[in-house]
Amino acid sequence: MSNYQVKVEKLTKIYGRRLIFKDITFCFNQNGIWGISGQNGSGKSTLVKILAGIIGASKGSVTHLLGEKKITPDKLHEHIGFVAPYLVLYDEFSAQENLMHVCKIREVPFNKEKVDYLLNEFLLYDRRNDEVKGYSSGMKQRLKYIFALMHSPKVLILDEPTSNLDSSGKETVYKIIQSEAASTIVIIASNEESDLSLCRDVIQLEKYKMIHSEEGL
Amino acid sequence: MKAYSLFKKDIQSELRTRYAINALVMFILVTISVILFSIGSEKISEYLTGGLLWVVIFFSAMSGLSRAFVSEEERGTVMTLHLIASPNTVFTGKLLFNLILVFAMNIVIALLYSLIFDSFVLKNLSLFIVAFILGNIGIASSSTIIAAIIAKAGSKGTLYPVLSFPILLPLILTLLELTKFSIDGASIGESYVELTVLICYNVVILTASFLLFDFIWKD
Numbered sequence: 001m002s003n004y005q006v007k008v009e010k011l012t013k014i015y016g017r018r019l020i021f022k023d024i025t026f027c028f029n030q031n032g033i034w035g036i037s038g039q040n041g042s043g044k045s046t047l048v049k050i051l052a053g054i055i056g057a058s059k060g061s062v063t064h065l066l067g068e069k070k071i072t073p074d075k076l077h078e079h080i081g082f083v084a085p086y087l088v089l090y091d092e093f094s095a096q097e098n099l100m101h102v103c104k105i106r107e108v109p110f111n112k113e114k115v116d117y118l119l120n121e122f123l124l125y126d127r128r129n130d131e132v133k134g135y136s137s138g139m140k141q142r143l144k145y146i147f148a149l150m151h152s153p154k155v156l157i158l159d160e161p162t163s164n165l166d167s168s169g170k171e172t173v174y175k176i177i178q179s180e181a182a183s184t185i186v187i188i189a190s191n192e193e194s195d196l197s198l199c200r201d202v203i204q205l206e207k208y209k210m211i212h213s214e215e216g217l
Numbered sequence: 218m219k220a221y222s223l224f225k226k227d228i229q230s231e232l233r234t235r236y237a238i239n240a241l242v243m244f245i246l247v248t249i250s251v252i253l254f255s256i257g258s259e260k261i262s263e264y265l266t267g268g269l270l271w272v273v274i275f276f277s278a279m280s281g282l283s284r285a286f287v288s289e290e291e292r293g294t295v296m297t298l299h300l301i302a303s304p305n306t307v308f309t310g311k312l313l314f315n316l317i318l319v320f321a322m323n324i325v326i327a328l329l330y331s332l333i334f335d336s337f338v339l340k341n342l343s344l345f346i347v348a349f350i351l352g353n354i355g356i357a358s359s360s361t362i363i364a365a366i367i368a369k370a371g372s373k374g375t376l377y378p379v380l381s382f383p384i385l386l387p388l389i390l391t392l393l394e395l396t397k398f399s400i401d402g403a404s405i406g407e408s409y410v411e412l413t414v415l416i417c418y419n420v421v422i423l424t425a426s427f428l429l430f431d432f433i434w435k436d
Binding site for chain 2 (some may be wrong): 052053054055056074075077080082084086087088089090091092093097101102104105106107147
């Protein structure tokens with residue numbers, strides 16, 4: 001059992017008049033890797049954005065609990081690490097500047113040792129002082145992992161975790177995901193077999209609903 | 218402190234991208250030039266110069282202040298902000314940025330204005346300074362919340378002045394009145410009602426902004 005839980009109850013999302021999903025209920029109450037899959041347009045990205053508190057739900061609730069304590073929405077970002085292809089960091093800053101600004105805004109100390117380790121792991125150390133606008137899409141994706149991991153979040157949400165990455169990048173990501181899963185709830189939204197094979201259980205979204213998972217989440 | 222860090226990030230970003238500064242500087246120069254050309258050698262009244270000053274300030278604010286949120290939306294960095302700061306921090310940081318921008322912009326406009334227009338003579342400078350400070354706070358606060366509202370809309374360029382006009386109108390009218398008073402040399406005591414209106418306007422806008430920003434920011 002983890003001391004962190006993500007409880008989703010009767011979650012419904014409607015964009016305009018379009019229903020994305022309805023009455024989704026599950027609970028991630030253990031550290032490990034959890035998957036969310038479904039066809040394109042089934043609402044995987046919408047669901048993970050709601051879990052991360054980036055957008056609101058139309059109905060239902062998402063509750064983040066640390067022990068018995070409920071995390072309030074204004075503190076939620078302190079516990080979340082998020083990586084997605086549509087996440088954009090500041091192009092006009094270097095990788096190092098981006099990470100330093102993020103630490104200052106989050107009011108967490110800039111852990112140089114950890115950042116340098118992550119920069120080395122993701123092969124960005126030598127380019128850390130270059131402006132992000134000069135990075136390839138794969139390098140930007142690697143930088144997003146450092147952005148997501150450097151404050152040691154309780155929940156790591158990865159939407160299409162290996163998009164834009166080459167095979168060495170994928171290997172690094174899988175290695176990091178597996179090591180993080182020991183102390184963190186890792187949620188992967190993907191359709192890639194290789195990504196989903198890491199998961200202890202996968203929630204399947206289909207026809208606006210959640211297909212029941214193996215562990216009966 | 219978090220808001221101050223966000224403000225520092227925005228200042229550094231602005232100095233590199235010149236997203237708002239260039240638009241503002243060009244707008245100020247063009248507007249004052251147009252006024253100069255249209256007046257020609259005519260002698261205009263003191264009241265009219267006072268009125269034109271706030272016209273320049275209003276439209277300059279319209280051209281530059283929406284950038285605080287629009288630039289984040291256009292570049293796609295809004296989600297990053299969601300992930301690193303609470304709504305209150307984001308609003309306070311953006312408000313600080315707009316305050317600095319408004320004060321810098323309006324000081325430049327007022328100085329240029331007083332150098333160019335001989336008829337712009339203020340008999341009570343201290344009253345004008347008080348009105349100027351309160352007015353700038355009002356312009357920055359209302360522009361920041363309007364920018365947050367319109368940032369997600371498709372036609373931002375049109376929506377911003379349209380939405381700003383009714384919200385800024387009571388502020389601009391009061392500022393016009395106070396500028397007239399300072400040209401006439403009225404004392405601060407004599408302008409008590411207008412100054413109270415400005416203070417109330419700022420309190421209402423700031424309170425409403427902090428209460429509403431959560432909802433605007435989430436969807």
